[in-house]
Amino acid sequence: MIRPLVPLVALALVAAPAVARADDPVATYALIVGSNAGGPGQADLRFAEDDARNVATVLGELGGVTPAAIDVVVHPTPDLVRDRITKLGERVAADAAAGRQSRVIFYYSGHARASAIDLGGDQLPLEELRQRLFAVPATLTVVVLDACQSGAFSRVKGAAPAADFSFSSREHLDASGVAVLASSSGSELSQESEQLRSSYFTHNLLVGLRGAGDENGDGQVSLDEAYRYAYHQTLLATAETAVGGQHVTFEADLKGHGEVALSFPRAATSAIILPAKLEGQTLVENKHAHTVVAETYKAKGAPVRIAVAPGEYEVLVRHGDQLSRCELGGGGEVDLERCSTESVRATATKGGGFERPTRIEISMFVGGDSSDGYTDNLTAFGYSQDFLALAGGLSLTGLRQVTPRWWAGGLLAAESLPGWSRTVAGSTATQELSLSTYTIAAVARAEQPIGGGVSLYAQLAAGLGIGHTDLKGADNMTYGHTTEGPAFSVGAGFHFEPRIFRGVGASVGWQYDYAPDIKDLIGDTHAAGGIRASWSLTYGF
Amino acid sequence: MKSKFASLLLLAAAASQLGSTDCGQVLRDPGFDLWCGDSLCAWQLERGNIARVPTWDAGDPGVSFVGDDVAIAQLSPVTSADGTCIKYQMITNIDDNATVWLNIDVEGDGSFEYKQQVGASTWQPVAYHLYVQAPFDGIQFELAKTGPGNAVFAQIQVTIDDDANCSSQRPIIAAPRPDGAVCGVDSDCRSSLCSASQYGICESCDSTLGTVCPSGQVCGYESPTSSVLAASYACVADGAKQLAENCVLDEECATGICNGVCSTCITSAGCPNGETCGQAWTTPNADGTVRSIGPSVCAPNSSLQVAGAPCASDDDCASSSCVGTVRSQCDDGRACATAADCPFDTEPNENGLQNGPCNTVGVQGGSCQ
Numbered sequence: 001m002i003r004p005l006v007p008l009v010a011l012a013l014v015a016a017p018a019v020a021r022a023d024d025p026v027a028t029y030a031l032i033v034g035s036n037a038g039g040p041g042q043a044d045l046r047f048a049e050d051d052a053r054n055v056a057t058v059l060g061e062l063g064g065v066t067p068a069a070i071d072v073v074v075h076p077t078p079d080l081v082r083d084r085i086t087k088l089g090e091r092v093a094a095d096a097a098a099g100r101q102s103r104v105i106f107y108y109s110g111h112a113r114a115s116a117i118d119l120g121g122d123q124l125p126l127e128e129l130r131q132r133l134f135a136v137p138a139t140l141t142v143v144v145l146d147a148c149q150s151g152a153f154s155r156v157k158g159a160a161p162a163a164d165f166s167f168s169s170r171e172h173l174d175a176s177g178v179a180v181l182a183s184s185s186g187s188e189l190s191q192e193s194e195q196l197r198s199s200y201f202t203h204n205l206l207v208g209l210r211g212a213g214d215e216n217g218d219g220q221v222s223l224d225e226a227y228r229y230a231y232h233q234t235l236l237a238t239a240e241t242a243v244g245g246q247h248v249t250f251e252a253d254l255k256g257h258g259e260v261a262l263s264f265p266r267a268a269t270s271a272i273i274l275p276a277k278l279e280g281q282t283l284v285e286n287k288h289a290h291t292v293v294a295e296t297y298k299a300k301g302a303p304v305r306i307a308v309a310p311g312e313y314e315v316l317v318r319h320g321d322q323l324s325r326c327e328l329g330g331g332g333e334v335d336l337e338r339c340s341t342e343s344v345r346a347t348a349t350k351g352g353g354f355e356r357p358t359r360i361e362i363s364m365f366v367g368g369d370s371s372d373g374y375t376d377n378l379t380a381f382g383y384s385q386d387f388l389a390l391a392g393g394l395s396l397t398g399l400r401q402v403t404p405r406w407w408a409g410g411l412l413a414a415e416s417l418p419g420w421s422r423t424v425a426g427s428t429a430t431q432e433l434s435l436s437t438y439t440i441a442a443v444a445r446a447e448q449p450i451g452g453g454v455s456l457y458a459q460l461a462a463g464l465g466i467g468h469t470d471l472k473g474a475d476n477m478t479y480g481h482t483t484e485g486p487a488f489s490v491g492a493g494f495h496f497e498p499r500i501f502r503g504v505g506a507s508v509g510w511q512y513d514y515a516p517d518i519k520d521l522i523g524d525t526h527a528a529g530g531i532r533a534s535w536s537l538t539y540g541f
Numbered sequence: 542m543k544s545k546f547a548s549l550l551l552l553a554a555a556a557s558q559l560g561s562t563d564c565g566q567v568l569r570d571p572g573f574d575l576w577c578g579d580s581l582c583a584w585q586l587e588r589g590n591i592a593r594v595p596t597w598d599a600g601d602p603g604v605s606f607v608g609d610d611v612a613i614a615q616l617s618p619v620t621s622a623d624g625t626c627i628k629y630q631m632i633t634n635i636d637d638n639a640t641v642w643l644n645i646d647v648e649g650d651g652s653f654e655y656k657q658q659v660g661a662s663t664w665q666p667v668a669y670h671l672y673v674q675a676p677f678d679g680i681q682f683e684l685a686k687t688g689p690g691n692a693v694f695a696q697i698q699v700t701i702d703d704d705a706n707c708s709s710q711r712p713i714i715a716a717p718r719p720d721g722a723v724c725g726v727d728s729d730c731r732s733s734l735c736s737a738s739q740y741g742i743c744e745s746c747d748s749t750l751g752t753v754c755p756s757g758q759v760c761g762y763e764s765p766t767s768s769v770l771a772a773s774y775a776c777v778a779d780g781a782k783q784l785a786e787n788c789v790l791d792e793e794c795a796t797g798i799c800n801g802v803c804s805t806c807i808t809s810a811g812c813p814n815g816e817t818c819g820q821a822w823t824t825p826n827a828d829g830t831v832r833s834i835g836p837s838v839c840a841p842n843s844s845l846q847v848a849g850a851p852c853a854s855d856d857d858c859a860s861s862s863c864v865g866t867v868r869s870q871c872d873d874g875r876a877c878a879t880a881a882d883c884p885f886d887t888e889p890n891e892n893g894l895q896n897g898p899c900n901t902v903g904v905q906g907g908s909c910q
Contacts, residue, residue, distance in 0.1 A: 377597055377664075378597075380630075380632060380666040380696070381572065381596075381597065381601065381632065381695070381696055382571070382572060382696065382698060422572075424570055424572065424574050424575060425566035425568065425569060425570065425571050425698075425894065426566070426568070426569025426570055426583060426894030426895055427569065427570065427575060427583075427895075429574065429575060431574065431600070431601060433598075469598065471598045471599075471600030471601060472600065473574065473600035473601065473602075474574035474575055475574075475576065477600065478600070479598060479599040479600030481598060481599065520597040520598060521595055521596070521597055521598060521599070522596065522597045522634075522663075522664045523664075524597070
């Protein structure tokens with residue numbers, strides 16, 4: 001999924017001291033906006049609002065923001081956003097009047113264009129958003145935008161674009177100014193991940209804030225560290241997708257000196273510690289929620305501490321062709337010696353693109369036969385259908401995943417239809433008719449995961465059908481006849497692909513086929529098909 | 542002598558009443574699928590020319606009537622014992638300008654009791670019912686086309702149906718029947734004689750009823766004129782039948798001896814030089830019974846007969862040459878020229894619609910060279 005407007009984090013720092021904890025004299029407010037709704041010509045996003053909630057959770061758990069200071073807005077309208085910014089400004093102004101410094105974090109996840117963010121069918125111009133946010137009299141304002149082309153927002157007055165990820169905010173500490181963190185450049189698209197159930201940028205930003213981004217090991221993740229972590233991980237994760245690499249941008253106009261801390265993972269009561277010697281692609285999954293808490297590449301050399309909520313977690317570490325599976329209850333250090341290890345095929349991408357975008361299916365299907373003018377004619381001519389009037393066949397389907405939910409491809413199928421026969425009265429001579437049909441068709445399939453490796457699918461196919469009959473005549477000669485016609489199929493079913501089998505799966509489904517491709521010499525047509533049950537073996541790679 | 546003949550006649554008459562169908566089908570090869578070269582194997586070409594043409598599939602042929610006057614026919618052994626309500630279904634492709642008829646000849650004696658025009662059609666199945674009044678021994682179905690236009694028959698399935706389905710049909714009544722046909726009353730017969738003593742068979746004379754034949758004739762065996770008819774009685778010339786011809790009275794035979802078939806002896810006492818009187822030819826069945834009926838001759842198949850002596854086969858003669866008329870006969874002993882002259886198999890199987898064989902068995906009226 002692509003976000004038409006990228007996340008933009010604009011950090012406006014005004015006379016910023018070090019980021020305050022909850023008990024600091026500096027008040028911290030977070031206005032978090034998430035919108036799945038797409039505007040005209042835009043598909044709905046799937047995880048923007050979830051991302052907003054996750055950001056609120058991490059800021060509450062690790063960012064020192066009290067629940068009362070966190071305002072989460074989903075399904076927003078422009079007026080609602082304006083209203084919440086106004087109220088935020090009033091609270092900050094009250095603090096200022098009381099001599100209390102304040103810090104504001106504004107997060108937006110949703111659709112956007114180069115000149116506005118899209119809130120369903122309405123737009124909020126970036127210029128207006130900028131003006132309203134900067135009008136809030138906070139000591140420090142951080143703006144994070146996760147949307148396509150969100151880099152366009154960073155044209156903040158006076159902001160100096162960073163050259164690359166090596167930008168360090170340390171030299172600007174204690175300076176007032178503006179900083180903008182955006183999920184992509186002004187011309188790029190931002191992407192969501194079906195596997196992460198999040199946008200790549202927000203997921204990596206939050207993993208960084210949970211501790212993976214703590215480069216210097218001081219127990220807190222600074223704005224600079226969060227940016228560098230998000231930059232690297234997002235670029236790595238998106239490099240192999242169809243859309244291409246996504247570059248997180250960071251621009252700031254800061255005055256003063258001092259490190260701006262965004263989270264304090266060391267203060268968390270529960271954490272998963274990846275030891276110094278551990279190396280490999282690492283995935284932390286909440287076992288009960290079945291959600292990916294963190295996915296990161298852990299380099300050897302220094303331990304990484306990832307703060308998590310108390311609970312049970314499974315940590316998967318893939319290195320080369322080995323996969324270590326570690327169970328952790330309530331956090332703790334991953335001890336590879338105590339993890340189960342299995343061999344895997346190194347085919348998965350690191351969160352980029354689709355895990356197995358190509359699938360081959362071999363299917364068997366069985367069903368009945370339909371009655372029509374052709375079969376009525378056979379009956380009139382004295383033929384009788386075989387006792388078990390079953391049709392059955394095999395098909396080979398190739399599919400390519402084109403979006404998280406959609407697959408496209410083609411199929412080849414061969415089907416044998418129930419035979420017909422008759423005995424010539426007054427003799428032992430018989431006439432036996434066999435019918436078969438062959439199909440080549442394009443396939444479009446929608447798949448919706450429903451959990452446990454099971455997906456619900458619906459499929460349409462259309463193409464060319466070739467019908468063939470062989471009639472063994474009373475003279476013992478066989479007369480072949482080949483005709484053609486359109487072929488259609490609609491079906492639905494379940495696809496099961498357990499992770500343990502690495503791409504091998506199975507499907508069971510139902511389909512209705514209609515292929516009027518068998519024709520006789522006197523103008524009757526038989527529509528091969530009808531209702532069929534199907535079973536498939538699948539292999540994805 | 543007459544008692545033996547009467548038994549044979551009885552059997553033949555009874556057999557003719559059994560009728561024959563194949564799972565209800567009355568006609569052999571109703572789909573015109575059996576071709577012997579350019580001819581239909583099971584249908585008789587009466588007039589004109591026919592051709593094999595594809596119907597719904599090239600492997601399921603039909604018959605095309607070529608020319609302005611074409612007819613094919615098939616005599617079915619269906620009898621009133623099988624049923625009197627007959628349903629037929631046809632699938633045809635007939636041009637508007639073609640005139641096509643289905644003609645019904647009860648008993649197959651050449652007199653058509655019913656004619657129905659078959660309308661133009663393009664492979665559309667049509668069905669009709671016929672009610673044929675009992676009794677009858679068989680029906681000849683004739684398909685005929687006159688005039689221009691194409692006509693193709695793909696199917697004519699004729700089956701026995703429930704009488705209830707013919708309740709509204711006007712009965713088809715057979716014309717006065719020929720000798721050998723079943724009958725109920727005298728008026729059923731052309732001869733006006735329905736013999737009760739012969740289980741309701743039309744015949745031309747009946748000695749038991751005191752029929753008097755013209756001078757020089759006797760009331761003797763009359764061969765059936767159709768495969769569905771039985772043998773009967775008629776006035777025949779005295780001593781005119783040759784050795785091996787069917788007979789009922791000694792007077793019919795030139796040899797003066799009738800043993801069901803004109804013979805030269807009845808017992809060995811009638812043979813010279815201690816020769817044995819025996820059957821000139823028999824064909825044993827698998828169960829040991831004798832299938833063919835042949836004349837009784839002295840020293841059959843012994844190559845003892847001298848030149849000029851009567852014989853029934855070459856093996857009878859010292860010269861190994863018996864000169865006369867080739868004798869062919871059906872399994873029931875009646876003379877035949879082709880299988881079409883022989884009765885149908887009475888078993889309800891795939892041969893039930895097929896005539897029995899016509900086998901060459903020996904020589905009729907022969908004498909040794």
